[in-house]
Amino acid sequence: NAGVTQTPKFRILKIGQSMTLQCAQDMNHNYMYWYRQDPGMGLKLIYYSVGAGITDKGEVPNGYNVSRSTTEDFPLRLELAAPSQTSVYFCASRSVTNTGELFFGEGSRLTVL
Amino acid sequence: GQQVMQIPQYQHVQEGEDFTTYCNSSTTLSNIQWYKQRPGGHPVFLIQLVKSGEVKKQKRLTFQFGEAKKNSSLHITATQTTDVGTYFCAGHLGSEKLVFGKGTKLTVNP
Numbered sequence: 702n703a704g705v706t707q708t709p710k711f712r713i714l715k716i717g718q719s720m721t722l723q724c725a726q727d728m729n730h731n732y733m734y735w736y737r738q739d740p741g742m743g744l745k746l747i748y749y750s751v752g753a754g755i756t757d758k759g760e761v762p763n764g765y766n767v768s769r770s771t772t773e774d775f776p777l778r779l780e781l782a783a784p785s786q787t788s789v790y791f792c793a794s795r796s797v798t799n800t801g802e803l804f805f806g807e808g809s810r811l812t813v814l
Numbered sequence: 815g816q817q818v819m820q821i822p823q824y825q826h827v828q829e830g831e832d833f834t835t836y837c838n839s840s841t842t843l844s845n846i847q848w849y850k851q852r853p854g855g856h857p858v859f860l861i862q863l864v865k866s867g868e869v870k871k872q873k874r875l876t877f878q879f880g881e882a883k884k885n886s887s888l889h890i891t892a893t894q895t896t897d898v899g900t901y902f903c904a905g906h907l908g909s910e911k912l913v914f915g916k917g918t919k920l921t922v923n924p
Contacts, residue, residue: 732910743820743902743916744857751910759911791856801847802859803904803912 703727707792707806714782714813722777722809724792732795733775734803735759735767737788744791750775782813817841818905820915828923833890835918837903846879846886847912849902857902860888893922 708723726733731752736744736759746759750769764786766778775794779786789810793803819838827833837846845864849857861870863879863886870877876889890897900917907913 734912736914741919744904744914746911746913749910757910760913793857801845801862801906803847803849803857805856805858807856 705792705794705804705806707790707809709809710807711810712812714779714811716782716784716813718782719778719780720782720811721779722790722792722811724775724777724806725773726775726792726794726804727773728794728796728804729772730794730796730804731772732797733769734793734795735765735775735777736791736793737761737786738791738808739788747777747790779811784813787811787813817907818903818913818915820903820918822918823916824919824921826921826923827893829895830892833893833897833920835888835901835903835920837886837888837905837915839884839905841907842883843905843907844883845906846883847904847906848877848886848888849904849914850899851902851917852899855899860901890920893920895922895924898922 705726734749735747745761748767750756789808791808792806795803847862848860851857867881868879874891878887900919902917904914
């Protein structure tokens with residue numbers, strides 16, 4: 702059971718470039734989340750989704766976009782990368798019926814130069 | 815801004831000493847969760863508290879949820895080097911949005 706899979710694990714971008722962070726889960730979870738974690742800081746919610754076709758903004762959505770065309774996949778899109786988006790990005794998912802536990806991917810470390 | 819506050823930000827202890835981290839919210843939470851993140855790793859779920867005044871134990875870890883459901887604490891008795899990491903609380907604002915505190919980074923000197 703793979704759980705939550707994130708790709709890529711590492712990426713360096715130039716200012717103004719675009720990219721998509723991929724997230725896939727094989728647990729049939731309805732809820733999926735994207736968080737960013739800056740060095741020595743907590744996790745800030747970027748976007749979340751309660752099911753296919755439904756997404757909503759979190760605490761820090763500016764500069765990002767998401768889509769949820771299937772239950773399994775929740776990609777995060779950066780359109781015009783900025784140095785302020787240098788961070789570690791975590792995708793997570795949870796079921797509506799369990800204890801509420803979030804299952805996290807291993808993270809994607811993004812550097813914008 | 816950050817709606818779930820956590821203190822202290824850092825805690826250094828000698829192995830065998832106790833450790834406590836506190837979490838406070840400006841609003842009433844439907845539940846509170848605790849996670850542990852090892853250095854270089856991803857957050858791992860520890861527990862969820864739902865009821866007012868709830869206390870749960872996991873071996874040396876004791877979790878409490880305040881009567882007003884606005885605060886929580888995690889207490890570790892007799893720390894070990896394996897307890898090293900950052901401990902996060904997270905509260906549900908509504909049913910879907912889970913907001914994390916900044917975490918308490920615990921270091922344990924052997």
